[in-house]
Amino acid sequence: MNLSTSPLQHTNVGGGVDPLDLLDISRLLSPEELLVQATARRFVEDHVLPGISDWYDRGVFPRDLVSEMGALGLLGMHLDGYGCAGTSAVSYGLACLEMEAGDSGIRSFVSVQGSLAMFPIWAFGSEEQKVEWLPRMAAGEAIGCFGLTEADSGSDPSSMRSHARRDGTDWVLNGSKMWITNGGIADVAVVWARTEDAVRGFVVPTDAPGFKANNIHKKSSLRASVTSELVFDDLRLPADAMLPNVAGMRGPLSCLNEARFGILCGVVGAARACYESALAYACERVQFGRPIAGFQLTQRKLVEMAVSVNKAMLVALHLGRLKDEHLITPAQVSFGKFDNVRQALEVAREARSVLGANGITLEYPVIRHMNNLESVYTYEGTNEIHTLILGQAITGLAAFK
């Protein structure tokens, strides 16, 4: 990854070492991947960083950004055809990293749009569904969301109660979904519901009668992101609204594997931003007559952060290469989600302590990232669930069912 291009390089006191890329990981990236990353980074500098602390403070998602993201080719970028850019998984991961160096809420939008809403239509949809939705979603003209979690079904999604029954050739959908990113701004929802034979996915236009989204307010995390409850009240759908090419929990779980990959890359960006902020602050903040970066306790913190960020990047890049070779397993995705998010959260907390009282204000990005990462720690498979997936992978014994 190109962790470099930081203004810190000029003032680096380490003697020729790039403090953001200690392992020279950028050597492992192709020219295309470097260009995707540099472009995504520039996009964040131009379009996200100037406004993010205000959006976060006011609790608004910058909807105007969506068409800009579409023009860049960010939405569904790792999918082929239907207006999508068709990049490698590694490039998608690098773009997620740069988005999340801006804000986890912005990266969440990209993850949900590309991996949770577009991916199931792309992978399991009919040709008509793909043609109807994917080009508009890639261009940012239509926003998608993904309805799996329910108020009483989080880590155990197969206990969902939402259901669709046949009425003639139509489907009638009832139930509700909870904690749905983009729910209140979505034009289309991919909703997973029980049917007579199996859990099925449905492509639901949000202007259909019987669809309602209630946004969740008073969040202290992911404030620059829309989180909603979806309610389906005798929502009537034509037969062709069902995703024809998947049945059972494999459908939603394969989407989650896509999105979790974006997350395990994305959080490296949040961690990098916190580390960068702490390093810059520590080099400038003078106490007892010298920069606090010169004190041993602070150096310990900075080094722990630097090592965590670089190691997390190696994990992300390795998993990206496996994904590009179609070799990645769900347990390996769990490895990355489990450890990278945990490490990013630790880095954010450590960075906050380096910034002292300044660390609690939105003048610096650190506490925003820290609060955001509390959500990321839990969503898309809690830390506990990923622990148990890995536990099962190494022991052969399932601890959660």
Next chain:
Amino acid sequence: MESMNVIVCVKQIPDPATPGALGADNTLKRDGKLILDESDSYGVEMALQLVDAAGGGEVSLVSMAPNGEVSGMRTALAMGAAKGMLVSDPALQGSDALTTAKVLAAAINKLGGADLIIAATESSDGYTGTVPEQIAEVLGLPSVTFAKKVVITGGTLNVNRQTEAGYDEVTCPLPAVISVTAGVVEPRYPSFKGIMAAKNKPLETVTASDLGVTPVGWAGAGQSIVSVTQAEARAAGEIIEDDGEGYAKIVAFLENLKVI
């Protein structure tokens, strides 16, 4: 014009974010990764806009860089240029501005020429600021410098040429060479689709001898770099404690500079 072809001269330079270093011969070390000179992104953008406005044609690139470096050209291809020619040759080490212009002019000819050739006013690493006009002279074409706005009407080039006082309106027949100033257009992002497409766009690499340009490098240079010294460090500014009369000192300072 219903179609126009534009060639943009692009330079690939060491990343300005990392401190540059000089080699034993006092030239800038260029052996690391090189990127598209930001000054050239304006020319690429202007070229793409002119081709769009014409309704047809294409943007091509020429560049001269060591070690077959094409990263910066790929950036311009990802923005929308159609093809490129790189001149890369160890013999070019030490080339002066005039040799550079001869090489780029030969590459332009090898691409079949163009209706318009665009270069930046000056590069961000060398700052000689003479190459565009030298290319025009070598090619025998008219040259307009410091273009801040360019419109093509009926085969004629209309340029607003930046001056210290404002701008001159210059018209000129095509083909021609222009140099564009930084910041006059907003360079587009290389879109991710563009980045993917750029991988398959033709990028030909040739040597100076392929182009028939000799002598080049130090052998062809009409100059040698005897020594390099650090620019004088900018002196610290004067700090005035504001005792309520600070404004008067600022006014006096500005009057002394004759700016007010």
